[in-house]
Amino acid sequence: MRVLVVEDERRMAAALQRGLQAEGFAVDLAHDGEQGLHEARHGDYDVVVLDIMLPRLSGYNVCKQLRAEENWVPILMLSAKDGEYDMADGLDLGADDYLTKPFSYVVLVARLRALLRRDSGRRPAVLAAGDLSLDPARRRVRRGERDVELTPREFALLEYLLRRRDEVVSKSEILEHVWDTFDTDPNVVEVYVGYLRRKIDAPFGRNALQTVRGAGYRLAGDGG
Amino acid sequence: MRVLVVEDERRMAAALQRGLQAEGFAVDLAHDGEQGLHEARHGDYDVVVLDIMLPRLSGYNVCKQLRAEENWVPILMLSAKDGEYDMADGLDLGADDYLTKPFSYVVLVARLRALLRRDSGRRPAVLAAGDLSLDPARRRVRRGERDVELTPREFALLEYLLRRRDEVVSKSEILEHVWDTFDTDPNVVEVYVGYLRRKIDAPFGRNALQTVRGAGYRLAGDGG
DNA sequence: CCGTGCGCTGAGAGCCCGCTGAGAACGCTG
DNA sequence: CAGCGTTCTCAGCGGGCTCTCAGCGCACGG
Structure with missing residues (x-):
C-alpha cells in the first residue's frame, strides 16, 4: 500500500516514514503544500x-483543492493541539479522519488501516466479479456459497485485481501495489497467480484469472 | 499507447526508449526542441x-508553444535538480506533471499511466473502423460482437494502422513504429499483415486491410 | 505472350514467456 | 526446540510467439 506523507518538519517526517515502512507501507514524502498537492495528484497513492x-x-x-478536483484519495489530517486550527474544519473540507499531535504510531497505523479498509466508504464495501466476492473488512473471500481460505499475500493480490477487474494489469503494476517494490523478480507474481488459480478457479472449473501474454493478467468481471 | 520522448542526451533517450517499450508503449524520439515541437504537433501522441x-x-x-496552439496533449516535464529552473514554472506553462532527475524509472512509468488514465476522458478511448474496434487500455479487439484474440505484435500493428486509418502506410513506416527498427526484412510486415487478415477479415468475409501495391497498406475507415 | 518483380503463405527453427514443483528461509506457536 | 504456515527463489519445461526462408501466384509492362 502506498502512502504519501506531507509534513514539513524533517524529523517528524523521517520518523513517520520509518514507522510506516516498518508496518509494510511504501512511503513517499513531500515537504510543503505545493509539492504535496502535486504528488497527491499524480502519485497514485492509496492514502495521504x-x-x-x-x-x-x-x-x-x-485537501480542499484535491476534493475540488474530484480526487477522493483517503486523507488523514494531522494538527498540533495548540487550537489555532479546528479539526472539524478539516473534515468539512473533505478529509476522512484526523489526529492531534502528539499521537502514537499504533493509533496512526490503526486509523490508516481503517481508512484503507472502508476506503472512505465511497466504494462498494465488497468487491465482486460474478459469484466471486471479496470483503476487505471481514477479510473474507467466497466463490458462490463456499468460503475460500487465502494467505495475506494471496488476499492482497486478489483484492488489487478485483479493484481493477476487466483491465489488463502488468506484472510491474502488481509488484508496485501488492509487493510495494519494483525491482523484484516478476516470477513471484506468476507464482502467486498460480496459487490463486488453484484456490479460486481450478476447484470450480472456472477461469477468472486470465493470462494476457506479453501484457499481464486480467480478472474477468463475470467471474470467469 | 504512443509516447514522444524529447531528450537530447542520447544515452538517456535510448534508456527511456528501451524501458518504455518494455512496458508496452510505442516510443518515438526527438533530440532537440524544434524537432520535438514538430513531432508533438503532427505525431498523434498520447503523452509527451x-x-x-x-x-x-x-x-x-x-510546452508554451503547444498550449498556445491549443494542443492539449498531456506533457510530463523532466528537469535536472540543479535548481536553475523551477518546476512550478513548467506547471504554469501548461505541463501536466513533472519529475526531477534523477528519478526512478518505475515512478516515471507510474506517472505516465496516471496521466493517461486521467486524460482518457478527453480522447476516444477506443480506436475504431466500422465495426472493428480496439481498446488499448483493456487490450481488447472486437469485430462486431465477437472478441478477437491477438498476439502482442499483431495488436501493436493493428493499433498503428487504426491510428492512421484510410492512409496508405509504407512498410518502412510500419517497421519503424511497430518494430522500432528500419533495417529489418520488410517481409515480416507482410507475414503479420497476413496473420491479421486471417483474424479480423477472413472469418467475417471482410477486407479492411488492403494492399496498395508498390506503396504499402491501408486500413479502410469503414472496416472493409 | 512472356518476363520481372512484388506480395502472399506454409513450414519450421529458435527464443522467450509464463507455469510449476521443490525446497530454502523466516517467523510464529506450542 | 520442533512443527507449521507463508513467502520467495530457482531451475526446468512446455508451448506460444516471432521471424526467416523458399516457393508460388499474380499484376503489370514489354
Whole structure:
C-alpha cells in the first residue's frame, strides 16, 4: 500500500516514514503544500497523511483543492493541539479522519488501516466479479456459497485485481501495489497467480484469472 | 499507447526508449526542441515526455508553444535538480506533471499511466473502423460482437494502422513504429499483415486491410 | 505472350514467456 | 526446540510467439 506523507518538519517526517515502512507501507514524502498537492495528484497513492501547518500551501488548502478536483484519495489530517486550527474544519473540507499531535504510531497505523479498509466508504464495501466476492473488512473471500481460505499475500493480490477487474494489469503494476517494490523478480507474481488459480478457479472449473501474454493478467468481471 | 520522448542526451533517450517499450508503449524520439515541437504537433501522441534543457528550443518554450496552439496533449516535464529552473514554472506553462532527475524509472512509468488514465476522458478511448474496434487500455479487439484474440505484435500493428486509418502506410513506416527498427526484412510486415487478415477479415468475409501495391497498406475507415 | 518483380503463405527453427514443483528461509506457536 | 504456515527463489519445461526462408501466384509492362 502506498502512502504519501506531507509534513514539513524533517524529523517528524523521517520518523513517520520509518514507522510506516516498518508496518509494510511504501512511503513517499513531500515537504510543503505545493509539492504535496502535486504528488497527491499524480502519485497514485492509496492514502495521504497531511499535516495542516505547511509552507507555501496549508493542509486545508491541499485537501480542499484535491476534493475540488474530484480526487477522493483517503486523507488523514494531522494538527498540533495548540487550537489555532479546528479539526472539524478539516473534515468539512473533505478529509476522512484526523489526529492531534502528539499521537502514537499504533493509533496512526490503526486509523490508516481503517481508512484503507472502508476506503472512505465511497466504494462498494465488497468487491465482486460474478459469484466471486471479496470483503476487505471481514477479510473474507467466497466463490458462490463456499468460503475460500487465502494467505495475506494471496488476499492482497486478489483484492488489487478485483479493484481493477476487466483491465489488463502488468506484472510491474502488481509488484508496485501488492509487493510495494519494483525491482523484484516478476516470477513471484506468476507464482502467486498460480496459487490463486488453484484456490479460486481450478476447484470450480472456472477461469477468472486470465493470462494476457506479453501484457499481464486480467480478472474477468463475470467471474470467469 | 504512443509516447514522444524529447531528450537530447542520447544515452538517456535510448534508456527511456528501451524501458518504455518494455512496458508496452510505442516510443518515438526527438533530440532537440524544434524537432520535438514538430513531432508533438503532427505525431498523434498520447503523452509527451519533455526534457527542459534542450538544444535550439527549451522544453519550456515547446510546452508554451503547444498550449498556445491549443494542443492539449498531456506533457510530463523532466528537469535536472540543479535548481536553475523551477518546476512550478513548467506547471504554469501548461505541463501536466513533472519529475526531477534523477528519478526512478518505475515512478516515471507510474506517472505516465496516471496521466493517461486521467486524460482518457478527453480522447476516444477506443480506436475504431466500422465495426472493428480496439481498446488499448483493456487490450481488447472486437469485430462486431465477437472478441478477437491477438498476439502482442499483431495488436501493436493493428493499433498503428487504426491510428492512421484510410492512409496508405509504407512498410518502412510500419517497421519503424511497430518494430522500432528500419533495417529489418520488410517481409515480416507482410507475414503479420497476413496473420491479421486471417483474424479480423477472413472469418467475417471482410477486407479492411488492403494492399496498395508498390506503396504499402491501408486500413479502410469503414472496416472493409 | 512472356518476363520481372512484388506480395502472399506454409513450414519450421529458435527464443522467450509464463507455469510449476521443490525446497530454502523466516517467523510464529506450542 | 520442533512443527507449521507463508513467502520467495530457482531451475526446468512446455508451448506460444516471432521471424526467416523458399516457393508460388499474380499484376503489370514489354
